[in-house]
């Protein structure tokens with residue numbers, strides 16, 4: 001790409017000193033992109049848009065929110081009732097959170113299906129997982145702020161998890177609490193972190209995009225770009241496609257915001273926090289449910305069953321380890337997957353395993369919302385075991401033994417010859 | 427080799443699951459009656475408030491429920507937004523006594539009595555009890571919860587409220603009732619500390635509507651839907667406009683996208 005010359009003298013003046021216009025021209029105008037990206041490739045830019053929406057609405061909420069246990073709940077209701085369009089701002093922020101997770105989950109599954117995480121995009125993927133972790137932390141902290149029953153009890157359950165850290169557990173929990181239980185200092189601390197983390201996510205997204213732009217997007221065929229005929233400039237092709245996707249997304253997002261704003265919420269959170277009354281079921285927000293199921297899946301007698309283990313791990317510790325492991329294991333997915341072929345399109349066995357894994361996570365989510373007892377617990381355990389089985393055992397083995405289908409010669413050969421893949425790009 | 431690993435893994439998984447199941451007691455699912463769905467004017471894309479019904483609902487609340495339940499998030503002025511006339515709101519507020527705050531001598535109490543003044547539109551609707559302890563003391567230890575968010579704070583809130591208010595029955599024979607409790611199959615555990623608050627002709631509606639228990643339950647629930655989501659009507663009206671715009675806008679964007687991509691093939 002040659003550096004363009006700018007006609008507008010002001011642009012020229014600025015660009016000579018700070019090549020920001022050239023940068024943008026490279027990054028989102030001329031940026032060469034595979035010509036065959038399908039709509040699953042829309043979700044990255046959608047996630048970026050929601051991040052901006054979340055920061056914008058969040059800053060406006062913070063202008064009227066009071067991080068004090070005796071005022072937090074009422075200040076949120078004041079926003080809902082007495083601040084001009086406060087209800088809109090808050091419902092956008094609340095539903096935006098859910099939309100963010102929907103987009104990022106689709107984005108992650110897209111990566112898994114098309115093997116996007118493989119060489120040379122491992123770091124891109126790993127940064128993505130860090131973004132995901134930061135998002136989870138942000139969402140958890142944010143959920144505590146309205147100081148409803150689920151805020152309080154969710155915070156109590158989750159902060160207690162850190163007590164399993166060897167040696168420092170108690171100290172960490174007390175530091176998080178700023179005392180000996182979830183209370184005002186906790187709420188203050190959480191508000192501070194909840195304000196901070198989105199900006200860290202913002203920075204991570206830039207690093208994510210830096211890595212992306214180094215090797216460019218992968219594509220549904222999972223083969224590398226071989227020449228100009230495989231690529232099209234980002235603008236106008238993908239700007240137009242992303243804009244259309246954005247329109248559809250807004251219909252869904254604002255549909256919930258205006259017509260079912262509490263669809264993803266828990267009624268109990270409209271009851272003010274009360275440390276003396278424990279809700280019958282403490283359930284986290286829907287996007288944590290699969291991980292919550294894994295947390296609770298580890299049996300009390302874990303140690304008996306796995307008597308071979310050299311050290312004794314209490315069930316609670318094992319549950320916490322399993323939960324964190326279920327996310328952290330994704331960091332090494334690029335190496336667990338031994339297949340040379342990226343896209344599931346050309347991997348007949350992996351295709352099925354992918355969908356089984358997908359269903360498994362849905363089952364985990366369902367189980368996470370149910371009490372951990374009886375059949376639910378059993379299913380939760382099997383689904384947890386399958387989760388790890390898939391990632392740690394099946395991924396390496398399938399890569400080795402699977403007979404993959406022949407790959408097309410090039411993207412343009414596959415999509416322009418009128419072949420069956422032609423529809424991919426449109 | 428692959429198969430063997432699979433089988434071993436599956437068997438261990440099953441083992442883990444079954445040993446776990448033995449140690450966890452299977453709890454009977456709490457059998458709570460399922461509330462029947464009612465029609466609410468606030469339902470659906472075009473949901474709106476029936477102002478007449480809200481007025482009736484307020485009447486039920488203020489004449490019956492308000493002796494035990496607060497709506498502490500509401501101000502008297504909100505009643506005007508609900509549809510009462512400004513004069514009426516002034517009158518309602520003036521009937522309440524609110525703490526007048528310290529007088530010029532810095533006293534809040536006079537001979538142990540709180541110094542009060544008549545309420546104004548800008549005051550919060552006065553709660554029946556000064557605090558939770560007083561509320562419990564007056565209700566045999568049970569706490570009548572604040573109702574301002576009630577329809578949002580229960581699953582299927584509006585239908586649940588209606589079912590609860592109309593669902594009082596004699597306890598089935600063999601059901602062990604605790605002291606001071608009332609049988610109501612819609613309440614978790616089927617016993618509720620609140621006595622049946624509604625009875626036919628419990629209020630006399632100014633608009634001539636017949637005050638049956640069902641009617642009053644619907645009206646007071648409609649009022650509480652409004653109390654919980656006073657923005658509901660504005661929200662839905664705005665939503666319809668936004669949706670119409672977005673559908674046209676997105677159709678245009680789709681056309682643009684098609685146009686742009688048509689050059690490629």
Ligand code: HEM
Nearest residue numbers: 041043044045047048111116125128129131132205217218
């Ligand atoms: C704040 C959240 C995130 C934002 C704003 C974001 C943004 C983006 C954008 C704009 C793209 C290019 C468009 C696309 O391919 O969809 C992208 C690509 C990618 N992202 Fe993310 N992302 C986020 C989170 C994640 C997470 C959590 C992961 C995985 C763990 C991830 C993994 C990837 C991968 C592997 C690609 C390259 C896909 C390919 O070219 O095949 N991202 N991201």
